[in-house]
Amino acid sequence: MAAMFSQNPLMNGPNYSVNDAPRIGAPEGAREHRFDPYTDNGGSTLAIAGADFAIMAGDTRLTSGYSINSRFHPKLFKIGGTTADQEDATIVLSVVGFAADGEALKERLDAICKMYRYRHGKPMSVKACAQRLSTILYGKRFFPYYAYAILAGLDEEGKGAVYSYDPVGSYEREQCRAGGAAASLIMPFLDNQVNFKNQYIPNSGEGHALVERERRPLTRREVEVLVKDAFDGAVERHIEVGDGLQMMIITKSGIEEVLLPLKKD
Amino acid sequence: MTSIGTGYDLANSIFSPDGRNFQVEYAVKAVENGGTSIGIRCKEGVVLAVEKIITSKLLKPNANKRIATVDRHLGIVYSGMIPDGRHFVDRARDEARAWRDTFKSPIGTADLASRMGGYMQAYTLYQSVRPFGITAIVGGYDPSVDLPVDGEVGRGPSCGAGGKIPGKNFGGPGLYMIEPSGLYWGYYGAATGKGRQAAKAELEKLDLAGPGGESLTLEQAVKEAARIIYVAHDDNKDKDFELEMTWISGPEGPTKGLHQEVPRALREEAERLAKKALESDDEEEEGKDDKMEE
Amino acid sequence: MDHRPQAWGRPRDDVYGPYDASYLHTSMPKTATQSPIVTGTSVIAIKFKDGVVMAADNLASYGSLARFTDVKRLRPFLSTSVVGFGGDVSDMQFLDRHLTELAIDEAYEAEGCSAGDVSSSPSSTSSSDSSPNKNGQLNASNLHKYLTKLMYRRRNSFDPLWNQILVAGFDSASQPFLASVDLRGTAFTSPSLATGYGAMLAQPIMRKYAATEEDAARLTREEAVKVVRECMKVLFYRDARSLDRFSLAVVTKDGVEISEDEVLEEQSWAFAERIRGYGTQTV
Numbered sequence: 001m002a003a004m005f006s007q008n009p010l011m012n013g014p015n016y017s018v019n020d021a022p023r024i025g026a027p028e029g030a031r032e033h034r035f036d037p038y039t040d041n042g043g044s045t046l047a048i049a050g051a052d053f054a055i056m057a058g059d060t061r062l063t064s065g066y067s068i069n070s071r072f073h074p075k076l077f078k079i080g081g082t083t084a085d086q087e088d089a090t091i092v093l094s095v096v097g098f099a100a101d102g103e104a105l106k107e108r109l110d111a112i113c114k115m116y117r118y119r120h121g122k123p124m125s126v127k128a129c130a131q132r133l134s135t136i137l138y139g140k141r142f143f144p145y146y147a148y149a150i151l152a153g154l155d156e157e158g159k160g161a162v163y164s165y166d167p168v169g170s171y172e173r174e175q176c177r178a179g180g181a182a183a184s185l186i187m188p189f190l191d192n193q194v195n196f197k198n199q200y201i202p203n204s205g206e207g208h209a210l211v212e213r214e215r216r217p218l219t220r221r222e223v224e225v226l227v228k229d230a231f232d233g234a235v236e237r238h239i240e241v242g243d244g245l246q247m248m249i250i251t252k253s254g255i256e257e258v259l260l261p262l263k264k265d
Numbered sequence: 266m267t268s269i270g271t272g273y274d275l276a277n278s279i280f281s282p283d284g285r286n287f288q289v290e291y292a293v294k295a296v297e298n299g300g301t302s303i304g305i306r307c308k309e310g311v312v313l314a315v316e317k318i319i320t321s322k323l324l325k326p327n328a329n330k331r332i333a334t335v336d337r338h339l340g341i342v343y344s345g346m347i348p349d350g351r352h353f354v355d356r357a358r359d360e361a362r363a364w365r366d367t368f369k370s371p372i373g374t375a376d377l378a379s380r381m382g383g384y385m386q387a388y389t390l391y392q393s394v395r396p397f398g399i400t401a402i403v404g405g406y407d408p409s410v411d412l413p414v415d416g417e418v419g420r421g422p423s424c425g426a427g428g429k430i431p432g433k434n435f436g437g438p439g440l441y442m443i444e445p446s447g448l449y450w451g452y453y454g455a456a457t458g459k460g461r462q463a464a465k466a467e468l469e470k471l472d473l474a475g476p477g478g479e480s481l482t483l484e485q486a487v488k489e490a491a492r493i494i495y496v497a498h499d500d501n502k503d504k505d506f507e508l509e510m511t512w513i514s515g516p517e518g519p520t521k522g523l524h525q526e527v528p529r530a531l532r533e534e535a536e537r538l539a540k541k542a543l544e545s546d547d548e549e550e551e552g553k554d555d556k557m558e559e
Numbered sequence: 560m561d562h563r564p565q566a567w568g569r570p571r572d573d574v575y576g577p578y579d580a581s582y583l584h585t586s587m588p589k590t591a592t593q594s595p596i597v598t599g600t601s602v603i604a605i606k607f608k609d610g611v612v613m614a615a616d617n618l619a620s621y622g623s624l625a626r627f628t629d630v631k632r633l634r635p636f637l638s639t640s641v642v643g644f645g646g647d648v649s650d651m652q653f654l655d656r657h658l659t660e661l662a663i664d665e666a667y668e669a670e671g672c673s674a675g676d677v678s679s680s681p682s683s684t685s686s687s688d689s690s691p692n693k694n695g696q697l698n699a700s701n702l703h704k705y706l707t708k709l710m711y712r713r714r715n716s717f718d719p720l721w722n723q724i725l726v727a728g729f730d731s732a733s734q735p736f737l738a739s740v741d742l743r744g745t746a747f748t749s750p751s752l753a754t755g756y757g758a759m760l761a762q763p764i765m766r767k768y769a770a771t772e773e774d775a776a777r778l779t780r781e782e783a784v785k786v787v788r789e790c791m792k793v794l795f796y797r798d799a800r801s802l803d804r805f806s807l808a809v810v811t812k813d814g815v816e817i818s819e820d821e822v823l824e825e826q827s828w829a830f831a832e833r834i835r836g837y838g839t840q841t842v
Contacts, residue, residue, distance in 0.1 A: 100744035
């Protein structure tokens with residue numbers, strides 16, 4: 001189980017959710033004969049917070065093993081709206097990992113946000129919603145939702161907010177986060193391009209005296225391009241990512257949804 | 266009722282000295298105040314109809330159905346206290362489901378009538394309860410073909426044991442009427458409620474037990490049912506009414522063995538004919554009166 | 560006084576020996592399907608412009624034994640939807656009974672008092688006057704959601720129903736609907752779907768004709784049926800747990816038509832001669 005929740009490529013082999021590797025330590029010919037309630041449906045998600053917006057993105061492929069189950073299975077959900085099409089929602093949740101758990105998690109969080117809204121007459125803040133999501137996840141600590149969740153919205157000051165989670169509810173607010181199958185491919189790219197890690201001002205000094213490039217918030221246009229590039233790269237190198245790119249841009253005027261094609265191979 | 270006021274009518278489970286259960290008889294009175302319900306059993310199936318008195322202009326037309334589906338092939342209509350009827354139907358649905366759970370096949374009309382008769386009778390036995398204020402008419406069509414067991418796979422043996430006796434009829438239409446005492450009989454035509462006397466007289470004219478029943482088609486039965494409800498309705502005493510009708514045919518018939526509402530077009534046609542028949546009856550009578558005066 | 564109520568009123572241990580409390584424990588351990596026993600293989604389905612075509616062969620296998628050869632794995636629901644079952648047959652029967660009860664429940668409140676399909680007629684089932692979603696009855700989309708929740712609940716209690724299920728019919732917007740749910744409650748939709756071996760062998764063929772929803776919306780009924788028949792043939796060629804007799808269901812706005820004794824025609828086994836490595840031949 002430990003390997004299941006690890007995003008460490010060393011433990012997870014080539015980082016496919018399919019594992020054909022022989023079991024180490026199993027007696028010769030012995031087979032585990034038991035229902036495994038979990039599976040990994042692949043796919044990848046990504047969220048970036050801007051100065052006055054947040055962008056959530058995810059591919060739309062759903063896999064099981066080497067099969068593509070569906071080319072359009074959204075991983076991004078508007079949360080806490082009052083209508084069937086969630087047009088007045090203010091928060092976006094993305095889930096990746098085991099699709100059935102992801103769906104169940106989404107339904108629960110959505111129901112809770114709706115109840116909050118009806119009781120208090122105002123939408124839930126991202127901060128409150130983020131804490132509540134953690135509580136939900138930890139509530140199933142001993143039979144976890146096998147889903148990597150990312151929550152995005154605008155905080156009380158109108159700044160973009162991204163909260164990322166592990167399957168059992170540990171969470172933090174971040175500038176950006178990639179989740180799912182291609183997280184290990186996308187995250188270093190984001191470190192470099194969003195947080196300007198390993199970027200130095202040329203000729204500013206020798207060795208440790210090099211001055212880091214100053215961090216500045218990215219514009220919405222820049223981030224959209226970044227997201228597309230990140231996914232194009234992931235699609236190229238990861239078999240479980242592809243088909244379509246779904247993007248949700250949260251601004252103070254609402255949530256905008258963009259669908260772009262990705263390679264289907 | 267000679268024993269009224271002598272204390273024997275105060276509770277169930279106490280007979281009067283002349284062997285009557287007054288609570289049951291009072292329940293029958295409650296039935297006699299309810300809108301007329303009838304059932305017609307013909308060769309091709311069963312028709313159920315009810316005269317639904319419109320108690321308020323604020324009620325939505327054609328809503329608030331009075332005839333209930335109990336299982337795919339079973340329907341129940343009742344006259345009397347409607348909440349009692351609702352509970353009765355709930356119980357019938359439970360019985361039908363329990364039958365399916367144990368036998369993996371639909372309950373027969375006769376079996377349902379028997380179970381519901383037993384249920385009704387239980388409410389005449391105890392101090393703590395009162396009898397049902399309804400008389401229910403149970404209609405159904407037991408499949409004449411071999412139905413698959415619920416959830417069964419495959420078709421079973423195509424020859425050998427397990428076959429049917431050739432030439433023997435299985436299944437077919439069934440019609441039962443259950444009274445507050447728990448008494449139930451199978452009928453060719455059944456009527457209860459306020460207009461039962463007139464309705465019974467009309468049903469008898471159809472001669473359902475004899476050649477009348479052989480020749481009556483299901484569609485004709487629908488039309489007769491509509492006419493009888495209109496005949497049984499007392500214009501002078503009662504407010505307006507709505508006619509609600511359902512039918513059940515065999516697997517080859519129009520409802521494919523299901524209990525369904527009579528299609529709107531057919532019902533309206535039946536109502537038109539019913540009104541016409543009533544008018545011509547009136548004219549005849551007026552004609553007679555004229556002659557008398559001469 | 561003993562603080563355990565269970566010990567009250569029992570014969571004295573010092574006189575009669577220790578009390579046998581075994582009856583206090585329920586005798587049976589909780590049971591659950593740990594693996595499928597009698598199984599059905601692939602179910603395949605493809606959308607077309609007016610509805611959905613679904614097919615599954617009539618075989619139930621007991622391991623490698625072709626145990627039952629006239630099994631109906633496509634079941635109609637309310638004469639508006641079809642449910643196709645792959646995987647364990649007893650779990651399929653359980654679900655079928657459950658859906659029968661659901662259909663009867665639906666009929667209680669239905670405007671037309673219709674109690675849904677008659678699964679009686681052996682060769683074909685059809686109903687003409689029932690448009691999808693009439694009377695606010697459960698449509699295929701609702702049914703799929705229901706089954707998804709049911710399957711997910713069972714997996715949460717570690718007592719799964721060992722099936723992969725396809726649901727075909729129409730959604731609330733009266734558009735053709737096709738979706739899948741498996742024993743873990745994973746649910747998804749696609750213009751064409753296949754379970755088991757069908758996902759490997761039939762799905763690529765169907766995707767040639769209906770890669771996208773738009774492609775599927777251009778397919779005619781005849782084309783869709785042809786594709787599905789072709790896929791059933793490919794599956795019979797290569798899936799050792801399959802049969803050449805199969806059921807074919809077509810769902811349209813006019814209702815559900817299921818024919819349960821289709822036979823694969825125009826088979827060609829010429830390719831079999833070229834297969835090496837099995838049997839008696841040495842080269």
